Amino acid sequence: MPVTKVLTAGIGEVDLRGIDAYRQRGGYKQWERAVREMRPVDVLNLADKSGLRGRGGAGFPTGRKWSFLPKDKHLRYLVCNCDEAEPGTFKDHMLLEETPHQIIEGMLIGAYAIASHHAFMYIRGEFRRGYEIFCAALEEAKRAGYVGKNIFGSGFDLELTVHRGAGAYICGEETALLNSLEGKRGEPRLKPPFPAVEGLYGMPTVVNNVETLAYLVPILERGPEWFSAAGTERSKGYKIVSVSGHVRNPGNYEIALGTTIRELIEIAGGLRPGRTLMAVQPGGGSSACVFEEHLDWPYDYESLAKAGSMLGSGAMVVFDDTTDFVKAAYNLSRFFAHESCGQCTPCREGGTWMTRVLDRLVDHRGVAGDFEMLLRVSSGITGLNLCPLGDSIEPFLKSVMVRFPDQFKSRIVAPEAQPA
Amino acid sequence: MPGLEVTQRQHDFPALLERLIPECVHIIAQYEQKRSALLPMMHLFQEHEGYVSADAMKAAAQMLDLTPAEVESTVSFYTLLYRRPVGRYMLQICRGLACSINGAEDIMAYLREKLGIGQLQTTDDGVFSYEEVECLAACDRASCMQVNLDFVYSLTPQMVDEMLAAMRSGAYSTPAMAQTEAPGRTWTISQESDISRGKKSPGAVGVPLPNNAGGVGDRSGIIMLDRIVNRDVAFFTQTSERAVVDARQVVEVREEEGSHAGH
Numbered sequence: 001m002p003v004t005k006v007l008t009a010g011i012g013e014v015d016l017r018g019i020d021a022y023r024q025r026g027g028y029k030q031w032e033r034a035v036r037e038m039r040p041v042d043v044l045n046l047a048d049k050s051g052l053r054g055r056g057g058a059g060f061p062t063g064r065k066w067s068f069l070p071k072d073k074h075l076r077y078l079v080c081n082c083d084e085a086e087p088g089t090f091k092d093h094m095l096l097e098e099t100p101h102q103i104i105e106g107m108l109i110g111a112y113a114i115a116s117h118h119a120f121m122y123i124r125g126e127f128r129r130g131y132e133i134f135c136a137a138l139e140e141a142k143r144a145g146y147v148g149k150n151i152f153g154s155g156f157d158l159e160l161t162v163h164r165g166a167g168a169y170i171c172g173e174e175t176a177l178l179n180s181l182e183g184k185r186g187e188p189r190l191k192p193p194f195p196a197v198e199g200l201y202g203m204p205t206v207v208n209n210v211e212t213l214a215y216l217v218p219i220l221e222r223g224p225e226w227f228s229a230a231g232t233e234r235s236k237g238y239k240i241v242s243v244s245g246h247v248r249n250p251g252n253y254e255i256a257l258g259t260t261i262r263e264l265i266e267i268a269g270g271l272r273p274g275r276t277l278m279a280v281q282p283g284g285g286s287s288a289c290v291f292e293e294h295l296d297w298p299y300d301y302e303s304l305a306k307a308g309s310m311l312g313s314g315a316m317v318v319f320d321d322t323t324d325f326v327k328a329a330y331n332l333s334r335f336f337a338h339e340s341c342g343q344c345t346p347c348r349e350g351g352t353w354m355t356r357v358l359d360r361l362v363d364h365r366g367v368a369g370d371f372e373m374l375l376r377v378s379s380g381i382t383g384l385n386l387c388p389l390g391d392s393i394e395p396f397l398k399s400v401m402v403r404f405p406d407q408f409k410s411r412i413v414a415p416e417a418q419p420a
Numbered sequence: 421m422p423g424l425e426v427t428q429r430q431h432d433f434p435a436l437l438e439r440l441i442p443e444c445v446h447i448i449a450q451y452e453q454k455r456s457a458l459l460p461m462m463h464l465f466q467e468h469e470g471y472v473s474a475d476a477m478k479a480a481a482q483m484l485d486l487t488p489a490e491v492e493s494t495v496s497f498y499t500l501l502y503r504r505p506v507g508r509y510m511l512q513i514c515r516g517l518a519c520s521i522n523g524a525e526d527i528m529a530y531l532r533e534k535l536g537i538g539q540l541q542t543t544d545d546g547v548f549s550y551e552e553v554e555c556l557a558a559c560d561r562a563s564c565m566q567v568n569l570d571f572v573y574s575l576t577p578q579m580v581d582e583m584l585a586a587m588r589s590g591a592y593s594t595p596a597m598a599q600t601e602a603p604g605r606t607w608t609i610s611q612e613s614d615i616s617r618g619k620k621s622p623g624a625v626g627v628p629l630p631n632n633a634g635g636v637g638d639r640s641g642i643i644m645l646d647r648i649v650n651r652d653v654a655f656f657t658q659t660s661e662r663a664v665v666d667a668r669q670v671v672e673v674r675e676e677e678g679s680h681a682g683h
Contacts, residue, residue, distance in 0.1 A: 089559075102683050125463075125498070126566060128570070164459065164499035167499035167501070183456045183484070185497040218452070246521065251561070285555070286519065327520070331515070341497075
């Protein structure tokens with residue numbers, strides 16, 4: 001299956017940042033059609049019918065997520081999550097800098113579907129350039145009358161506020177994002193209540209990923225059947241996969257879900273000459289590795305779950321035989337330890353301890369019992385935290401420890417440490 | 421470099437504040453609740469002061485009806501808000517996994533050597549600050565870094581040389597950051613006392629990284645970890661939060677230990 005350019009159409013060929021270039025390709029037509037011809041519930045039904053699932057990581061059906069909003073509360077918010085920081089993921093970064101209007105139109109349609117009059121765009125602090133591009137695009141959209149009061153003379157009002165984060169991976173977790181948006185520390189909240197019931201400022205809120213919202217535009221344009229025709233039975237439609245690591249042409253590739261992992265690697269140019277594949281991390285830093293025997297499995301939510309991993313944010317990192325998996329495990333463990341918000345003890349302490357052990361293994365100074373301890377501590381962290389960050393330490397580590405135990409065990413040189 | 425030398429804080433904060441108040445009012449008006457304006461306001465002040473000064477935090481607290489503690493607690497959570505002055509060029513290089521397996525470590529070592537500083541440090545002339553940061557979402561163009569938050573992709577040693585030279589001569593394409601106060605050796609507060617006592621210089625050659633206490637040369641973390649994890653019985657019979665045989669060792673170890681995560 002080849003690359004299918006939907007959201008990525010035109011990127012790298014023409015400059016799509018200006019509103020005129022976007023309109024020439026049919027931009028904002030779907031927004032106009034939605035407001036003029038459709039009721040919010042019609043838009044929601046279309047999204048539901050298309051089978052679109054959240055593209056940020058959890059893969060929750062978008063239409064269903066929207067339907068959880070309480071019917072009796074009319075003040076509600078839509079928040080677009082552009083706090084992309086999952087190791088290996090770089091699709092939202094590209095969309096933000098290359099096609100900001102597509103994101104704006106998707107956000108407008110999404111906000112209309114849930115009848116929200118105030119939408120927020122939360123942009124990762126590091127994306128300063130993307131923030132400037134997005135703000136400029138938003139100004140154009142406001143001037144054109146697509147955002148603001150009485151849009152297209154329909155009486156529908158919609159404000160869009162851009163909010164820049166300030167450096168914190170955890171703010172990609174939706175409740176941490178809401179806290180950050182409220183001007184607080186980006187610490188995840190206890191759930192329930194879920195944001196759909198009590199979100200931003202205590203009001204019903206939907207948080208959707210950039211890519212999810214952007215897909216609303218082509219879904220409205222070409223119909224839900226077009227979208228659901230692609231993909232597999234339960235993983236429908238298209239997805240932008242960020243392929244990086246040891247491939248010849250790393251980059252963002254938009255594919256129909258269900259394309260095999262092998263095909264994806266080939267799309268990205270394949271491995272470097274003379275190298276053999278060791279592992280593939282299919283869904284960002286939080287996902288477990290899959291191996292050679294999974295290469296012909298389809299890249300979709302269900303198959304990857306069956307393979308013991310997940311699709312996550314669609315970040316595929318490919319490792320060849322030059323990879324030091326102890327170092328790789330140390331790298332990710334350090335990442336999660338560094339990004340832990342510190343609320344939950346298992347994640348805060350466990351991540352740090354494991355990073356220390358992995359560090360000495362990297363250094364060939366492992367101590368007897370380290371191997372078992374890593375497995376024990378990582379499984380001891382999982383499931384005991386407010387949010388999935390702590391649980392994200394185990395999958396990659398465990399998958400490579402089980403697969404390549406010798407890389408770890410060969411670095412254990414010292415007998416068990418004795419108390420002084 | 422002309423105009424780059426700053427020896428002491430310019431006491432013009434009231435004037436700056438007066439200039440920025442209209443923009444702050446505009447930011448606050450975008451949100452249903454005032455407090456939401458905190459991060460954008462801190463970005464704004466940092467843009468003008470080069471860091472988030474105590475004055476800026478106090479002013480924000482006043483405008484947003486918060487206590488200074490609430491403001492500082494929030495500001496300290498975010499790594500892009502600097503609570504101490506930094507260099508005019510903040511060099512943030514990606515240490516994420518995709519960059520690491522594509523040679524980022526060599527580039528980082530090269531950059532550290534060229535600058536003569538380590539993780540989270542600022543050069544004596546106040547021009548450069550260096551930080552190894554987590555994944556910057558540009559894995560297809562590894563190794564990557566940000567200079568004052570502008571991306572630079574596919575780094576090579578030659579590019580590093582050219583960039584540093586351009587920055588030193590003031591000819592670099594990304595403008596330098598404002599600098600209203602001469603920076604210290606580091607802008608992180610958690611390790612500052614340790615550093616002033618000469619106990620720790622994070623990330624320097626042979627010294628463990630601050631986010632990696634217990635790393636090379638630091639046995640404290642390792643021994644403690646072994647005691648806690650390998651000795652379940654000792655762990656559960658001790659009531660103290662840290663399970664060790666001798667309580668005095670906890671104190672010793674704690675003193676040696678840096679902050680484990682974040683800054």
